[in-house]
Amino acid sequence: MQKLLSDYLSAHKEDFVTHTIVGLFRQAARWYPDKDAIRLGDAKMTFSMLDRRSDQLAHYLTDHDRIGPGDIVAVATGRSVATPAVVLGIWKTGAAYITIDSCCPESHNRSCMQSVHSRVCIDRRYYDAAVAVCDRPPAFQDRSRLDQLALVLFTSGSTGDPKGVRILHSNIAASVSNFDCLPLRSDDTFASFASLLFIASVYDFCSSLSLGCTVQIVPASIRKNIRELAAFYIQNRITATFLPPHMAAKYIEVDGGTTLRLLLVGSEMTRHLEKRPYRIVNIYASTEACAVISHYQIQDSRPVYPIGKLVPALKGYIVTDDGKPAPTGQSGELWISGAQVCNGYLNLPEANRTHFAPNPFEAKPPFQRVFKTSDIVRMLPDGNMEYVCRKDxxxxxxxxxxxxxxxxxxxxxxxxxxxxxxxxxxxxxxxxxxxxxxxxxxxxxxxxxxxxxxxxxxxxxxxxxxxxxxxxxxxxxxxxxxxxxxxxxxxxxxxxxxxxxx
Structure with a gap:
């Protein structure tokens, strides 16, 4: 057995197209049973404990509430070590989930639950009861499948109206398969900064748990205080993290003594980041593509950086208004295809017709369908893409x-x-x-x-x-x-x- 699971997975990419995240996580749990999988303050779970806790929840969901394939469960456990156990437990039953966050208006949360017909909401009380009732259950037989719905993530479009993005297990697995071009490693301790409402947090947890990394959840109380955040990174020996550009710029000014190896930056335009001892990667992402679409390594300070080259699991096309490929240097809308592309929007047929279409450039699976991103980009002579603006x-x-x-x-x-x-x-x-x-x-x-x-x-x-x-x-x-x-x-x-x- 090799030292790092990430080395093994990089050489065996077929594992990502034949396993859901549950399967990949259980493989990591076999490699690193006693390693911390999740930490938040004094609370933590090893990989074997996380597997057991999610089994307990899966048994309770199926026995107590008859949850199974086709159901969508609301998750309201917040930024806690319980949340990954809850998500894995839901997935093991074959069901999907949505995230409910107390920072959102109650009317918004209620609307989201109603739109997916969710009949169970797991908060901390529900989770504790499930763990107590199912003290020492047998291993749960995983019911997750690649073609099943994994989650519905609500995101705001240009009009501000929430859109439920339907993400399959196959989309997440394909997205995680790009880990080595960033690159993430099994010996990383990954600080999860992003809100649970965003695709970045889904990627943080799924990639880390698939590779055998330790996820250190950033407490909500320090997410806006850059000095406390920098001290937190040193104290917990963080080696990899994601930060939005405005936080990354502040972090670089106070990063003395850092243990960081990899800083991922994205969610909006990245500007003026000085080269540091650690690697800085500008990532361009979207919920509809289940996180990272392209990446670019930052090595000097610039007013704006390219968004780089596509991750291996995707193919892209820069298309002019008449549907033709744009020449190098000419701007056009970016269309992408591949297994990462989501299953469309929930109950929005018009939006689905606008943004998803048969691929006119390739018919071979999994590239037979494109997502029209509404992002205007241009190809630079060196093969990197430059972001221009939103089409709207x-x-x-x-x-x-x-x-x-x-x-x-x-x-x-x-x-x-x-x-x-x-x-x-x-x-x-x-x-x-x-x-x-x-x-x-x-x-x-x-x-x-x-x-x-x-x-x-x-x-x-x-x-x-x-x-x-x-x-x-x-x-x-x-x-x-x-x-x-x-x-x-x-x-x-x-x-x-x-x-x-x-």
């Missing part, structure tokens, strides 16, 4: 199409600007007016910024007004909310706009 965020200014991401990238090249966001407001006469918001460490001369941009982009793409801000509005997942900016009160008075914001 393109603006028409005086008849010209403006890609705000491109304007933002040039704004970020201007000295002292650290963040930029370009958005559009429509005045009372129906005219679209472009505004550029930015954060900087000093007061910026708008005329100098405008002259700088005029040397690089067409005049119609330069914002009519610039506004320096202390912070940007953000969505619940931490991403900048481009549509969360309020229009200036002088929007309909163009003379005042020119005086105040030009």
């Amino acid at each position: 965020d393109m603006f028409k200014i005086r008849g010209f199409r403006v890609e705000p991401g491109g304007v933002e990238n040039y704004m970020l090249e201007f000295s002292h600007i650290t963040e930029a966001c370009v958005t559009c407001f429509t005045d009372a006469g129906g005219t679209n007016i472009l505004f550029g918001y930015f954060i900087a460490d000093t007061k910026i001369d708008h005329q100098a910024l405008r002259a700088f941009l005029l040397e690089r982009i067409p005049g119609y793409a330069i914002p009519t007004g610039f506004i320096q801000a202390d912070e940007f509005p953000r969505k619940q997942n931490g991403k900048v909310d481009r549509h969360g900016f309020c229009p200036p009160p002088e929007l309909n008075d163009h003379k005042k706009l020119a005086t105040l914001y030009y």
Whole structure:
């Protein structure tokens, strides 16, 4: 037996297409039965204990509530060592799950449960009762199958309406199979920072438990305090973690004494990260692709980084408006195919027709279906992809199409600007007016910024007004909310706009 399960799995990728995460986890439990699988403060579970606890829950679910294939169970155990046991226990019965979080409005949680017809909600009391009743049960016969639904993850679209993404066991297994291009190893201690509501946390747990890593759950109380987080990483000898870009930038400033080997950064545009002793990987991901789509290793400070190359389990196509492959350097919508691509949206047939379609470029499974990401990208000469903007965020200014991401990238090249966001407001006469918001460490001369941009982009793409801000509005997942900016009160008075914001 080799020392690291990750080395074995890297050489035997067929294991990922023939096993669910339950099967991969049980393989890891055979390799590392006494190793800590999950830790949070003083609470922890070894791999063998986690297997046993999830067996106990699976027995209770089937005997007490008749849960099995086709059912969807709500999980409300929060950021605790019990949650992975609950998820594995649900999967062992053949059922799927949704996550219920106390930070969400009760009406939202109730709506999610009703939409999936969930009749059981597992909170800490339910879990404790299940473990107490099934003290020493026999090993549970795993009923999970690759073609079964594993979870429904609710994500907000551009309209803000929650969409339930249907994720199969095969999607998760395919996503985890990309671990070695990041790379994750069995001897890693992975700090799980992401909210349980997001696909990043699903990837954290599933990849770690499949490889035999230890997952160290970051306490909710320190997730927004970078100094406490950095101390936590040192104290627990964290070797790998995921952080959103704004937290990664702060972490780099206070990372003295770190044990980190791998920092994954993603969820929005990554900018200005200095090279460190540990590896920094920019990842581009989506819920519909069950986490990581592409990756790029950061080695120097730049205003913006490429999103890199596709992970091995996916194929991608950059497509123009007429459905043709875009030449290198020309922007187009990214379509992806492969076993990672989810099973569509829950009860949203129109959205499914819009975003999922037969693959016009390849008919061979598992690439016979594409997900149209609505992300505009371009292929660079070196084979890396560059993110441009969301398809829905393109603006028409005086008849010209403006890609705000491109304007933002040039704004970020201007000295002292650290963040930029370009958005559009429509005045009372129906005219679209472009505004550029930015954060900087000093007061910026708008005329100098405008002259700088005029040397690089067409005049119609330069914002009519610039506004320096202390912070940007953000969505619940931490991403900048481009549509969360309020229009200036002088929007309909163009003379005042020119005086105040030009």
